[in-house]
Amino acid sequence: MTLRLTAGEKYAAILGLGGYRPRRVVDNAEICTMIDSSDEWIRTRSGIIERRWASPDETIQMMSIAAARKALDRAGIEAGQIDTVIVSTVTHFQQTPAVATTIASELGAKSAAAFDISAACAGFCYATAMADSFIRSGASRYVLIIGVERLSDMTNRSDRSTAFLFADGAGAAVIGPSEYPGIGPVVWGSDGDQAPLIQQTQPWNAALAWDPVAYQATQGDANWPTLKMEGNPVFKWASYTMAKTAAEALDAAGVRAEDLDVFAPHQANMRITDAMFRALKLPSGVVVARDIARQGNTSAASIPLAIEALLESGEAHQGQTCLIIGFGAGLVYAGQVIILP
Amino acid sequence: MPTTEEVRADLAEIVNEVAGVPVNDVQLDKSFTDDLDVDSLSMVEIIYAAEEKFGVSIPDEEAKNLKTVGDAVAYIERAAA
Numbered sequence: 001m002t003l004r005l006t007a008g009e010k011y012a013a014i015l016g017l018g019g020y021r022p023r024r025v026v027d028n029a030e031i032c033t034m035i036d037s038s039d040e041w042i043r044t045r046s047g048i049i050e051r052r053w054a055s056p057d058e059t060i061q062m063m064s065i066a067a068a069r070k071a072l073d074r075a076g077i078e079a080g081q082i083d084t085v086i087v088s089t090v091t092h093f094q095q096t097p098a099v100a101t102t103i104a105s106e107l108g109a110k111s112a113a114a115f116d117i118s119a120a121c122a123g124f125c126y127a128t129a130m131a132d133s134f135i136r137s138g139a140s141r142y143v144l145i146i147g148v149e150r151l152s153d154m155t156n157r158s159d160r161s162t163a164f165l166f167a168d169g170a171g172a173a174v175i176g177p178s179e180y181p182g183i184g185p186v187v188w189g190s191d192g193d194q195a196p197l198i199q200q201t202q203p204w205n206a207a208l209a210w211d212p213v214a215y216q217a218t219q220g221d222a223n224w225p226t227l228k229m230e231g232n233p234v235f236k237w238a239s240y241t242m243a244k245t246a247a248e249a250l251d252a253a254g255v256r257a258e259d260l261d262v263f264a265p266h267q268a269n270m271r272i273t274d275a276m277f278r279a280l281k282l283p284s285g286v287v288v289a290r291d292i293a294r295q296g297n298t299s300a301a302s303i304p305l306a307i308e309a310l311l312e313s314g315e316a317h318q319g320q321t322c323l324i325i326g327f328g329a330g331l332v333y334a335g336q337v338i339i340l341p
Numbered sequence: 342m343p344t345t346e347e348v349r350a351d352l353a354e355i356v357n358e359v360a361g362v363p364v365n366d367v368q369l370d371k372s373f374t375d376d377l378d379v380d381s382l383s384m385v386e387i388i389y390a391a392e393e394k395f396g397v398s399i400p401d402e403e404a405k406n407l408k409t410v411g412d413a414v415a416y417i418e419r420a421a422a
């Protein structure tokens with residue numbers, strides 16, 4: 001016999017966005033107590049002036065809940081209407097169960113489908129693509145997506161090429177049915193040949209303790225897994241290969257560069273953002289997200305945090321076209337054009 | 342074939358656009374790092390732009406040997422020949 005299928009919605013859009021920034025501000029002077037560097041060197045190489053590092057109580061769960069409540073409130077959606085929760089993180093150290101389940105439960109999305117994904121700095125864009133597809137296929141109606149990281153737990157505090165870069169935070173979005181196409185086609189992929197460019201130094205089972213700061217203080221960095229990165233090849237790949245992917249995402253959505261309002265790439269490094277902007281030949285009037293200056297690189301959380309900042313400051317507005325692109329460890333990447341909520 | 346001076350002048354435009362170095366400072370005897378204050382990320386951008394501009398391939402292992410403007414111009418001339 002032929003199975004009956006559910007009918008999906010015609011269009012999906014981001015209905016509300018929310019972020020959580022940890023309380024503790026870590027400036028470059030504090031970073032320079034850990035590595036041999038300077039405020040000027042860090043600013044010119046990365047554009048970072050300060051970053052946020054989470055305190056012990058600002059857990060993956062806690063930051064996710066705070067961001068999600070803001071996103072739900074702004075979307076005008078009750079937690080009970082959420083039927084799917086997708087969390088992208090690489091720094092939830094409890095491998096199972098997925099943190100998405102307890103986040104759904106604490107929010108009150110009691111029976112929502114819930115799972116975590118691992119797509120590093122592309123996680124928010126991967127989750128956006130999945131949510132869009134689930135809603136248009138009829139699998140889901142209201143999807144909560146969250147990008148959340150405590151990268152400070154996996155930062156090698158004596159590595160002068162990355163210690164200043166990584167930071168913590170959460171960004172959430174409620175995606176649901178819409179009267180207009182609010183999420184353009186995703187252009188995504190991976191390149192596992194380049195996996196060694198950004199990766200964890202060793203698997204978790206090599207580590208013996210659970211408190212990264214205390215562990216590193218007593219044992220050094222030898223056994224605690226941290227993130228390591230080959231800066232220059234990653235810079236080249238992110239600036240040029242990803243600019244081509246971003247251009248494809250614009251093209252796929254039928255948006256010309258002159259029709260684009262906002263460019264919100266993953267906040268990896270200000271120099272990458274600048275190089276991508278030049279390579280894409282975007283008009284000077286396009287608003288560019290530069291949240292990294294105050295927030296650092298928060299991986300999956302960086303795009304929603306950056307968009308929230310632009311909306312709150314009035315630099316960007318509801319209804320505008322916004323090009324997002326995430327790229328990172330894997331290497332993985334995904335980009336699409338969205339309509340801002 | 343462009344002359345050495347033409348390659349230098351085109352490269353100087355690239356260095357100016359990427360790193361803001363005045364075009365006239367980009368002379369053959371200048372070191373990118375020590376004289377022109379070009380950092381490693383800008384060097385990646387300059388190499389990429391030069392590859393596009395001159396239609397040559399400059400592998401990473403070669404790029405790190407290009408210490409002076411003259412090194413880069415000579416490499417581009419050989420690669421384009």
